[in-house]
Amino acid sequence: MIDPLDASMKIAVAGLQAQSTRVRVVSENLANAQATGTTRGADPYRRKTVTFESAMNRALGVSLVKIKGVGVDKAPFRVEFEPSHPAADEKGYVKMPNVSLLLEMADMREANRSYEANLQMIKQARSMQSMTIDLLRNG
Template identity: 40%
Template sequence: MSDFNDSLSVSSSGLRAQSMRLRILSENIANTDTPGYRRKTIPFELDRSANDDVQTISTGRVNLDQSELTEIFDPSHPMANADGVYEGSNVNVIIEIADSREAQRSYEANLKMFDQARQMSTSLMELLRR
């Protein structure tokens, strides 16, 4: 049964990591028009459990993208300087949507792996009962 537990552990760590990634991506998309907002990224890290044979992943600290903020010309904006320019965000919605689709697909793959391991475990228990 240890192999079933290991597979459930691996897929659940993937589910947690992709869930956190989707949360960060949704924050980025929600703040696309927020002046001065910097895009957030979250790295995945290898997390060795007590069993060295099983490698799960976890999320690291949230990082801010240090690329330049876009300059927007709007003299009527309250944050505009004397030249009528203010700093927007560095979020590119197309990149965020593409990343969110990738994270969603990865989440679904981990969910299917979790479900398959659970079904195999249930089938094994039914066979052992006979």
């Protein structure tokens, strides 16, 4: 028989792992939000994205969230006029990363909330396991 508490903990752990990866990628995007190329006309840092997928755990009979992959955002780069910049093209324009601070902060907030929700789920499952053991001992 499948233990529902064990299954719920495995679901929450998978969620923690996925959101941890998401926070890492968002942090990398934020850290590189101003990272331009170093040579004339070079491309700057390109925003990374995380793709999730559902994976069936046949032993528990539940679906778990998994990271399908970390890709790159194909959105166009912003350009700024800075003729003295080492990465400026022949017209004086520098390609800037396609990272939106507002979008990254929203992603970070959502990932943090999701992480906290999964952590709460684990705490609740542990508490229920502990109460069940106490009942069995004192019953």
